[in-house]
Amino acid sequence: MEKVKEKMSITDQELVARFAKALAHPTRIEILVFLASQDSCFFGDIHDVLPMAKSTVSQHLKELRDAGLIKGEIEAPKVRYCIHRENWDTARRLFSNLFDIFDGDGLVC
Amino acid sequence: MEKVKEKMSITDQELVARFAKALAHPTRIEILVFLASQDSCFFGDIHDVLPMAKSTVSQHLKELRDAGLIKGEIEAPKVRYCIHRENWDTARRLFSNLFDIFDGDGLVC
DNA sequence: TTTATTGTTCGCAAATGTACGAACATTGAT
DNA sequence: ATCAATGTTCGTACATTTGCGAACAATAAA
Numbered sequence: 001m002e003k004v005k006e007k008m009s010i011t012d013q014e015l016v017a018r019f020a021k022a023l024a025h026p027t028r029i030e031i032l033v034f035l036a037s038q039d040s041c042f043f044g045d046i047h048d049v050l051p052m053a054k055s056t057v058s059q060h061l062k063e064l065r066d067a068g069l070i071k072g073e074i075e076a077p078k079v080r081y082c083i084h085r086e087n088w089d090t091a092r093r094l095f096s097n098l099f100d101i102f103d104g105d106g107l108v109c
Numbered sequence: 110m111e112k113v114k115e116k117m118s119i120t121d122q123e124l125v126a127r128f129a130k131a132l133a134h135p136t137r138i139e140i141l142v143f144l145a146s147q148d149s150c151f152f153g154d155i156h157d158v159l160p161m162a163k164s165t166v167s168q169h170l171k172e173l174r175d176a177g178l179i180k181g182e183i184e185a186p187k188v189r190y191c192i193h194r195e196n197w198d199t200a201r202r203l204f205s206n207l208f209d210i211f212d213g214d215g216l217v218c
Numbered sequence: 219t220t221t222a223t224t225g226t227t228c229g230c231a232a233a234t235g236t237a238c239g240a241a242c243a244t245t246g247a248t
Numbered sequence: 249a250t251c252a253a254t255g256t257t258c259g260t261a262c263a264t265t266t267g268c269g270a271a272c273a274a275t276a277a278a
Contacts, residue, residue, distance in 0.1 A: 013138045020138075023129035025266085029122045029207070036211040041218070043225060056267050058226055063265095071218070077224045077275045082218030083211045092208035098138070099201035102145040102192045109150070109180070109191030134236085152255060165237050167256055172235095186245045186254045220278085227272070234265070242257070248250080 016094040022067030027052070028060050035070065035083050042078045125203040131176030136161070137169050144179065144192050151187045 023029060027050065034049055035041050047057045061081060064070045068087035072079050132138060136159065143158060144150050156166045170190060173179045177196035181188050 013142065014135050017133060017135045017138045020129045020132035021134075023207075024126060024133045025130075026123050026126045027266095029126045029129075032207070033122065033210055039218075044223095047225090053268055054225070055227080055269075059266080062226085073218075074225095074274090079225065080218060083213070085213040088208070088211055088213070095204045095208065098132075098141070099197070099204065101142055102197055104192070104194040104197070109148075109182075109189060136236095153253095156255090161236095162238055163255070164239075164257080168236080171256085183244090183255095188255060222277075223275085225273090228270085230268085230270105232266085234263100236261100236263075238260085240258085242255100244254085244256100245252105246254105247252080 012094055012097070016091075016098050019067060019069070019091045019094065022064055022069055025060065028064055031057075031060060031064065032069065032083065035081060041081045042075075043072075043081065044078065046081065121203055121206070125200075125207050128176060128178070128200045128203065131173055131178055134169065136166075137173055140166075140169060140173065141178065141192065144190060150190045151184075152181075152190065153187065155190065 023032075030050065031046060034046060038045065043054075043058070043061070046061070047054050050057055061070065061072065065072055068084055069091065070081055071084045072081045074080075132141075139159070140155060143155060147154065152163075152167070152170070155170070156163050159166055170179065170181065174181055177193055178200065179190055180193045181190045183189075
């Protein structure tokens with residue numbers, strides 16, 4: 001049974017780069033891990049576990065939002081954040097495909 | 110049977126952020142995809158398929174090298190590049206763990 | 219209406235990233 | 249020894265990222 005490597009379309013390549021960019025900072029990874037561990041996840045809860053100004057936290061959240069990895073909805077006067085299911089799955093799949101482009105069997109180098 | 114989510118250590122979080130940073134540019138994704146599709150992969154071959162100055166290509170390769178995703182060895186006067194197997198697998202595992210921290214079952218948000 | 223709470227946005231400064239051409243280093247060929 | 253071919257490194261310019269505090273907006277409570 002031959003292993004079939006899925007091709008990545010150009011669009012997928014750009015998209016995975018975009019997701020990677022959102023993941024390219026330890027604080028943002030930490031935010032995602034924290035979000036995944038919580039059911040309720042207000043901005044304040046996130047801010048409480050991070051050693052930085054709230055404006056900075058807000059900005060990291062904005063980048064994760066813009067990349068589509070999280071959602072934030074207002075529950076006045078608070079904002080509830082959570083992981084964006086569908087896009088999270090998309091990202092999972094894209095990274096999985098990316099790492100599958102190389103299966104090191106029988107190569108010279 | 111309860112599903113067990115693996116924890117990501119702090120170190121792993123920093124490491125995955127580091128890998129993500131290396132992946133955070135379309136050109137670098139393209140380089141990796143190209144490398145994975147080739148058996149022989151000299152600098153020139155890579156440069157040929159990219160619409161940019163060789164110094165720029167060289168710099169992207171340097172970042173991929175510094176992140177550990179590729180290796181380059183001199184075969185004078187050329188340089189043969191290839192994907193770094195072990196680190197590639199490490200990265201694959203780290204991203205897999207990262208995306209597994211969230212399994213969207215039964216959440217509010 | 220005033221006040222307190224919660225986050226976002228703005229303006230700034232410092233650091234990092236991206237891209238280019240020129241200069242350089244290394245090796246193979248003449 | 250000289251020359252051509254192959255990549256890397258350097259210097260420069262411009263854009264983006266990161267972080268902070270101050271100012272702002274929106275809502276709930278008094």
